Amino acid sequence: MAVNFNKQNDVSFIPSFFKKISEYIKSTTVWKSIFRVGYPDTMPKRMAVMRSSFYMHIFPTKVGIHGMKLKYGWCMGGITFFLFLLLSITGVILMFYYIPEEHRAYNDMKDLRYMVPYGVVLRNMHRWGAHGMVFTIILHMIRVFYTGSYKPPRQFNWIIGVLLLTITLLLSFTGYLLPWDQLGFWAVTVGTNMASSTPLIGYEGPFSKYLGIQIDNDIRFALIGGTRIGPNALIRAYVWHCIGLPLIATALMVFHFWRVRKDGFSGPM
Amino acid sequence: MDKENEFEKRVSRRKFFNIAGWTGFCTFLGSSGAAGARFFYPKVLYEPASTFNAGKPEDYTAPTGNEQVVVDERWKKSQRVWIARNREGIYATVALCTHLGCTPNWFPAEVRFKCPCHGSNFNPDGEVVAGPAPEPLYRAKIELAPDGSMIVTTGLLGIRRANLQAQKKTLGTFWTKEEKEIIWKPPYFLELKA
Numbered sequence: 001m002a003v004n005f006n007k008q009n010d011v012s013f014i015p016s017f018f019k020k021i022s023e024y025i026k027s028t029t030v031w032k033s034i035f036r037v038g039y040p041d042t043m044p045k046r047m048a049v050m051r052s053s054f055y056m057h058i059f060p061t062k063v064g065i066h067g068m069k070l071k072y073g074w075c076m077g078g079i080t081f082f083l084f085l086l087l088s089i090t091g092v093i094l095m096f097y098y099i100p101e102e103h104r105a106y107n108d109m110k111d112l113r114y115m116v117p118y119g120v121v122l123r124n125m126h127r128w129g130a131h132g133m134v135f136t137i138i139l140h141m142i143r144v145f146y147t148g149s150y151k152p153p154r155q156f157n158w159i160i161g162v163l164l165l166t167i168t169l170l171l172s173f174t175g176y177l178l179p180w181d182q183l184g185f186w187a188v189t190v191g192t193n194m195a196s197s198t199p200l201i202g203y204e205g206p207f208s209k210y211l212g213i214q215i216d217n218d219i220r221f222a223l224i225g226g227t228r229i230g231p232n233a234l235i236r237a238y239v240w241h242c243i244g245l246p247l248i249a250t251a252l253m254v255f256h257f258w259r260v261r262k263d264g265f266s267g268p269m
Numbered sequence: 270m271d272k273e274n275e276f277e278k279r280v281s282r283r284k285f286f287n288i289a290g291w292t293g294f295c296t297f298l299g300s301s302g303a304a305g306a307r308f309f310y311p312k313v314l315y316e317p318a319s320t321f322n323a324g325k326p327e328d329y330t331a332p333t334g335n336e337q338v339v340v341d342e343r344w345k346k347s348q349r350v351w352i353a354r355n356r357e358g359i360y361a362t363v364a365l366c367t368h369l370g371c372t373p374n375w376f377p378a379e380v381r382f383k384c385p386c387h388g389s390n391f392n393p394d395g396e397v398v399a400g401p402a403p404e405p406l407y408r409a410k411i412e413l414a415p416d417g418s419m420i421v422t423t424g425l426l427g428i429r430r431a432n433l434q435a436q437k438k439t440l441g442t443f444w445t446k447e448e449k450e451i452i453w454k455p456p457y458f459l460e461l462k463a
Contacts, residue, residue, distance in 0.1 A: 186386060190369040222309040226316055 058257045060264045067265030072147065076140035080168075081253065083133040088246065090126040098178070100238035102231045105180035130172055137168050149266035157259040160252055167249045174241035180234060188237070189229050196220040319424025321348050323361070325417055326461055329354045338393040340375045350409055350423055351375065351382075353393060358460040360452070361409040361421045362395050363428055368402040382406065397442035404430065405444055410456045419459065429457050 025031055040046040047061040066072055097116050098108045112119035141161065144150055150158035177188040196202040196218055200211060203218040215227050225232030323344060331354055332339050338355040345351060349364045349372065362382075364372050371386035381398065382391040389400030396405045408429040410422040421427075429452055444452060452458065 186371055189371060190386060193370040216314075217310060222306070225309070225311050226314050228316060230316060232311065232314075 058261060060261050063265050064267070066268035072268070073265070074139060074143050076136050076143055080133055080136045080140055083129050083136060084249070084253070087126060087129045087133065090122050090129065091242065093122055094126055095242060100178065100234050102180070102234065105178065105234060109179040109181070130175060133168060134172055137165055141165060147266055154259070154263050154266065157256060157263065160256045160259065164249060164252050164256060167245055167252065171241060171245050171249070174237040174245065177229075177234065177237040178241065185229060188224075188233065192220050192224050192229070192233075195223055317348070319427060320420055320422045322414070323350075323352055323411070323419040323421045326354075326359055326419060326459065329359060332356060338380075340377065340393060342375055344421075345372070348421070348423060350421055352411075352419075352421075354461075355393075358458055359411060359419070360458045361411045361423075363407040363409050363423060365407065366402060367397075367404045367406060368400070373406075394444065396444060402442065404442060408452050408457045411459050412456050413459065 036052055037045050037048045040049045050056045050059060050061040094112065097112055097119065099105065109123070112123045114120070116122075144158065144161065173188070173191060177184045196215075197205045198208075198219055199205045200207050201213060201219040202208055203213050203215050203220070205213075208218065215221065221227065223233075223236070224230075225236050321344070329341050329352055330339050338353050341352045341354070343352075345364050351362045351364055353360055353362060366373050366384040366386065366389055368384065368387055368389050371384050373382040373384040373389070373391065375382055380393060382393075382395075383389070384400065384402070387401050389402035390398045391402070391406050392398050394405070395408065397403075410427040410429075412420050412422075414420050
């Protein structure tokens, strides 16, 4: 006796009343305008879903099964992006309580830890998320290197990735000053003093004295807005950390993902 | 063919506008970029003044017994300067590590300044005795005001650095002979009659 695969004869436990409602909802214009392709039961339909959905369109329309394996991609790029989103959200919430002013910054950070409801959770999510993002972006880079995913046609995306790594480190560095504690203060003192040794544009770097570069017109001066770490340095770190660098990072990420989508996932080893 | 036509052939109208357009566009981008960069260099700073009144020389204790120098830390927090008094007079050392700009601490028992960041050690003259610091601690100008109090200048114009001399090619961690003749004389050293 042949097995009948005809849908009409399938035993269904859903009452026909609900079936009718669901069929009606699926026939409405609202439903059809959101879910345009229908049930993706064929390859062209599956690819059409990836193409037409906003959330899915950052992925390639077709991914080899090897690329989906956790042991191949480690999911580190995805985790890094997830952490970036997490840091953006928690960061914006922290901005409601934190004032980047010499006499307020440290106390506001302490308030976030001890006085603001759930402040300690938010601050720790932001802090550990930031550490995690540096960690995962480096693992992502290592994975890309070991799987040879930087090779043609993906060379350009490697460059974008290196820029994103730099931006991530700069975000980490600028965020380090914001608690305005001894640790961050001296770390930024040391870090920005390194910039003063830049050739040509740092006042202690080689050849800079031929250009008339001094402590009050070199690159360090532009970074910290003064000759010493003070309120100017704090507000500059804050603006770069909260607005400037995230915007640049977002633009580069859009480009990074778009290239992944165009080039597809790299092949198996 | 007359000359005018020849010119027109070489530089066509299209080519001319192409060059003019791109020149204008690049000039706009370049000047906007320069203006954007200039924006990050403030013209007015609200930083502490680079001079301060450090009081009378008598306010600072003279070395006694085996001591060669007494380092006074009362201005360290507010002005970032140590006032040191030795047997001949008074001088001011900037409390700024020449390595990467941390604030060293004074250890009287060991007669040394030590930087907590990367472990540079300096003797009371400011010379490097250990660690990564590339040059001695800076000296600040110290001058007597008419009322007998000392005016210390710590800003860019006041400090004395070992490598300021253009003729000197390599950085020294000790004061050279020529530099010693400068730092142990006014305005970097205030001689006191015993």
